[in-house]
Amino acid sequence: VGLIFYSIMLFIALAIYWVTVALLATIGLPPEVVVVLDVLFRLFAVLALIAACVLICYKGVVFSCTSQPGLKKARWLTCWVASDALTMGMGLLIVLSLVFGQIAAVEALIIPFIALIVFRCFTYALVWMNIHERASKMYSKAVLAGNAIVVYGIAGICAIAACFFGPLGAAAAGVLCLLAGVWERYWVIYVAHPH
Secondary structure, three states, X not given: OHHHHHHHHHHHHHHHHHXXXXXXXXXXXXXXXXXXXXXXXXXXXXXXXXXXHHHHHOOOOOOOHHHOHHHOOOOOHXXXXXXXXXXXXXXXXXXHHHHOOOHHHHHHHHHHHHHHHHHHHHHHHHHHHHHHHHHHHHOOHHHHHHHHHHHHHHHHXXXXXXXXXXXXXXXXXXXXXXXXXXXXXXXXXXXXXXX
16 A cells, blocks of 8 residues: 555656646746746655655565564664665666766756765664664674765765765765665675575
């Protein structure tokens, strides 16, 4: 049921935004009205997207990955997986936009990308609270500190800082988040299923 609501919210947000953009382009309203309506429709689309993200982050909505032996207590795992996937997808979109010369698209995606990076770091911290006991038995403090440096230092602070250096910096942040996302997933899976 949660995925159905997520899909409906996302569809409504995008449909209303693009239908209104098309209508505004064809009916010829005064520029002042168009600017106000554009801001209102963008605001609605963003609020609907936030609501959709809240729905997808609810435990069990994405899939029941907490049924794995090492992750039974990781109640925030699906929330992190969803936010990490969105962050990685946004990072890839920024890199591709730069490759294809769409600088305006890169600039428009920087603020949402920063918000996703912050949310990903927050949800990873929640997952860490659930799995730290098991991870502490498997890894030394140095390895755990190295993981924290990758997740929060490189893919968090460094990626956010890079976003303030224009499109090239945002693309570098996108690459950092993609690589860190792969690292995080490998690390969490290894905690669940040690080899």
